[in-house]
Amino acid sequence: MNDSPRNAPTPPTPPTSSAVARHAGVSRATVSYVLNGQAAGRVSAATQAKVKQAAQDLGYVPHAAARSLRSGSSALVLIAVPADKVPAFGPLFAGFVARFQTALEEYGYTGVLHGARADRSPLDTARAWAELRPAAVLTTFGAPLTEESVALLHRSGTRAVLSLGPAPTPGAHGITIDQEEIGAVAAAHLLATGRRALGVVVPDERGLDSFSGPRLAGARAAARAFPGATVTPLPLAPTEESAARARQAISEGHVDGVFAYNDEYAMLLMRALQDAGVDIPGEVALVGADDLLLARLLRPRLTSVRTELPAPHEVAALVDRAITDPSFAPGVSYRTKAQVEPRDSTGDGAGPA
Amino acid sequence: MNDSPRNAPTPPTPPTSSAVARHAGVSRATVSYVLNGQAAGRVSAATQAKVKQAAQDLGYVPHAAARSLRSGSSALVLIAVPADKVPAFGPLFAGFVARFQTALEEYGYTGVLHGARADRSPLDTARAWAELRPAAVLTTFGAPLTEESVALLHRSGTRAVLSLGPAPTPGAHGITIDQEEIGAVAAAHLLATGRRALGVVVPDERGLDSFSGPRLAGARAAARAFPGATVTPLPLAPTEESAARARQAISEGHVDGVFAYNDEYAMLLMRALQDAGVDIPGEVALVGADDLLLARLLRPRLTSVRTELPAPHEVAALVDRAITDPSFAPGVSYRTKAQVEPRDSTGDGAGPA
DNA sequence: TTGAAAGCGGTACCAC
DNA sequence: GTGGTACCGCTTTCAA
Numbered sequence: 001m002n003d004s005p006r007n008a009p010t011p012p013t014p015p016t017s018s019a020v021a022r023h024a025g026v027s028r029a030t031v032s033y034v035l036n037g038q039a040a041g042r043v044s045a046a047t048q049a050k051v052k053q054a055a056q057d058l059g060y061v062p063h064a065a066a067r068s069l070r071s072g073s074s075a076l077v078l079i080a081v082p083a084d085k086v087p088a089f090g091p092l093f094a095g096f097v098a099r100f101q102t103a104l105e106e107y108g109y110t111g112v113l114h115g116a117r118a119d120r121s122p123l124d125t126a127r128a129w130a131e132l133r134p135a136a137v138l139t140t141f142g143a144p145l146t147e148e149s150v151a152l153l154h155r156s157g158t159r160a161v162l163s164l165g166p167a168p169t170p171g172a173h174g175i176t177i178d179q180e181e182i183g184a185v186a187a188a189h190l191l192a193t194g195r196r197a198l199g200v201v202v203p204d205e206r207g208l209d210s211f212s213g214p215r216l217a218g219a220r221a222a223a224r225a226f227p228g229a230t231v232t233p234l235p236l237a238p239t240e241e242s243a244a245r246a247r248q249a250i251s252e253g254h255v256d257g258v259f260a261y262n263d264e265y266a267m268l269l270m271r272a273l274q275d276a277g278v279d280i281p282g283e284v285a286l287v288g289a290d291d292l293l294l295a296r297l298l299r300p301r302l303t304s305v306r307t308e309l310p311a312p313h314e315v316a317a318l319v320d321r322a323i324t325d326p327s328f329a330p331g332v333s334y335r336t337k338a339q340v341e342p343r344d345s346t347g348d349g350a351g352p353a
Numbered sequence: 354m355n356d357s358p359r360n361a362p363t364p365p366t367p368p369t370s371s372a373v374a375r376h377a378g379v380s381r382a383t384v385s386y387v388l389n390g391q392a393a394g395r396v397s398a399a400t401q402a403k404v405k406q407a408a409q410d411l412g413y414v415p416h417a418a419a420r421s422l423r424s425g426s427s428a429l430v431l432i433a434v435p436a437d438k439v440p441a442f443g444p445l446f447a448g449f450v451a452r453f454q455t456a457l458e459e460y461g462y463t464g465v466l467h468g469a470r471a472d473r474s475p476l477d478t479a480r481a482w483a484e485l486r487p488a489a490v491l492t493t494f495g496a497p498l499t500e501e502s503v504a505l506l507h508r509s510g511t512r513a514v515l516s517l518g519p520a521p522t523p524g525a526h527g528i529t530i531d532q533e534e535i536g537a538v539a540a541a542h543l544l545a546t547g548r549r550a551l552g553v554v555v556p557d558e559r560g561l562d563s564f565s566g567p568r569l570a571g572a573r574a575a576a577r578a579f580p581g582a583t584v585t586p587l588p589l590a591p592t593e594e595s596a597a598r599a600r601q602a603i604s605e606g607h608v609d610g611v612f613a614y615n616d617e618y619a620m621l622l623m624r625a626l627q628d629a630g631v632d633i634p635g636e637v638a639l640v641g642a643d644d645l646l647l648a649r650l651l652r653p654r655l656t657s658v659r660t661e662l663p664a665p666h667e668v669a670a671l672v673d674r675a676i677t678d679p680s681f682a683p684g685v686s687y688r689t690k691a692q693v694e695p696r697d698s699t700g701d702g703a704g705p706a
Numbered sequence: 707t708t709g710a711a712a713g714c715g716g717t718a719c720c721a722c
Numbered sequence: 723g724t725g726g727t728a729c730c731g732c733t734t735t736c737a738a
Binding site for chain 4: 016017018028029031032033036038062063065066067068069070071
Binding site: 371389391415420424 | 714716
């Protein structure tokens with residue numbers, strides 16, 4: 001049955017299109033035509049059947065690298081994520097990525113997620129991406145992307161570089177998730193409900209600085225419109241001890257309104273405040289972000305800033321356009337909007353605290 | 354300056370090793386040796402410098418596909434995740450993936466995450482993976498992997514197929530995350546604290562069935578050891594209405610101990626119970642899973658099952674061994690352990706509710 | 707209707 | 723110490 005020695009556990013070489021051709025008794029060219037649907041009017045139905053059967057029999061799977069080497073373009077779309085931020089992802093972003101990959105597939109691309117190491121320079125990171133010769137790179141969550149990186153990628157054949165995140169990079173298409181606006185609308189809401197001594201949680205977690213910084217800045221900007229309003233940064237690590245310290249800072253600073261970075265930090269802080277007997281929203285109002293189910297489960301119900309991410313298929317369409325349309329100039333194509341969902345923790349809910 | 358017409362936005366072709374060779378006035382062979390560190394004793398220092406300079410000047414980045422085409426093996430490790438489960442990831446798993454990718458890089462591999470579409474057959478999914486000719490495929494979270502898929506991957510040159518998740522697939526290396534054990538230890542704890550009418554939350558969320566099923570089964574198995582103990586499945590969607598219905602089912606069934614699938618569902622259910630005036634743990638004891646910070650923030654503090662995932666670098670080592678050592682036979686190499694962290698929600702905390 | 711052959715970018719053997 | 727060259731798997735033009 002088998003012409004190789006009996007100690008061959010698996011065929012050492014995968015079946016190639018030549019093997020299929022030999023098996024079907026045709027040329028490699030014919031195999032290529034048939035298997036790529038270019039056979040109309042070129043190859044007889046009988047031959048096509050033979051080829052398909054042979055491919056089936058051999059379990060033939062085309063070699064994407066060889067194909068893209070020849071064709072000069074790959075179908076790979078790299079979704080870059082800073083490795084140190086992955087754990088901080090909420091379900092919001094995870095869901096986005098999942099549906100984005102599916103949407104990409106509908107355009108014929110293969111989207112893969114690449115965790116970029118934080119201990120590498122942006123240029124080295126870009127080089128690692130470039131080696132894969134992706135059709136496009138989409139950086140998310142502030143994966144390191146400098147102007148030089150973009151240039152490197154373009155030089156090495158990447159058709160499109162997009163960035164989905166805090167700041168648009170020169171040369172790249174941008175989908176701006178405006179972190180400042182998130183901080184601004186949160187602060188504005190607190191100010192509108194009469195709070196003047198604001199606190200803004202700054203997570204003490206690796207990799208979150210590119211989000212927390214702008215959010216703090218946005219809050220400060222919003223406060224400038226209100227004479228006498230102050231903004232105090234509140235460092236907070238995801239531990240109860242840290243929350244207790246933040247609670248103390250709130251009391252000592254007579255802070256009466258806090259933007260807690262996101263819903264999870266808000267929960268942490270709410271617990272610390274409540275354990276210390278602080279009334280929410282009576283003494284301190286609290287605003288989270290992301291508008292998770294969590295926000296509605298807390299007591300008092302948590303006011304939260306909801307950011308609308310662009311629809312995954314819209315981003316996929318943008319990627320496709322950036323790849324295929326050379327005249328599509330880089331720039332900010334989309335900007336997310338943030339809006340407050342008022343609830344009890346700022347005294348806006350149906351019933352008071 | 355530029356010899357191409359002024360409408361050339363980017364150089365149409367990336368620099369190749371030939372270009373580097375031409376630029377440096379040497380042959381492609383020399384370039385290859387120098388750039389791969391095989392130059393010792395073959396190429397003069399002066400020539401090496403010239404080559405490196407040329408590569409630098411041109412912004413040369415090797416073409417991974419061409420390299421792996423020639424060498425017959427790629428450095429790609431595919432981490433497959435079922436797309437419909439991605440949003441259900443907790444920070445635990447996300448953190449694991451991030452550190453795993455980093456660990457892989459230390460072994461010289463490039464790990465990328467590939468979201469497998471749920472609407473494809475396992476075989477089609479495997480084919481999509483195989484096209485990329487990865488060195489290894491690691492399926493996680495029950496990404497579809499049948500015996501046939503494994504065979505297909507092996508036939509097409511994948512050196513190792515590993516599965517990290519509920520059930521080991523024949524032919525693949527397995528890292529078993531024992532979902533049954535999670536359900537079993539949770540139920541055992543409830544039973545040990547005197548509960549007999551158990552409820553087990555079964556999330557009504559796409560893609561979680563491969564986890565919830567075994568967890569329920571594990572709970573049932575544990576209950577069998579206690580005469581008179583019953584187990585009632587409690588369907589639960591991530592909405593407050595659904596939680597209210599589950600609460601009602603708990604009351605009507607006189608359930609006195611609930612394993613709530615994970616900490617988040619536990620929080621949802623706890624809130625519904627508390628809003629209805631049910632005392633925890635007095636009337637109903639509650640156990641979550643994942644042991645998130647969340648569990649400690651709830652009142653009463655939530656008893657939770659902690660699963661220890663294998664260390665990322667251990668898994669990376671396993672992958673490397675499976676790739677490089679052909680005599681390393683597939684089988685279960687690692688099995689996670691689950692253990693209960695007792696807290697107030699089952700009456701085990703420092704202080705009673 | 708089909709096949710021969712060139713070539714995508716790199717590697718590595720072998721000759722000089 | 724360096725260069726020529728065959729070849730990895732696939733696509734596609736051109737000729738038969």
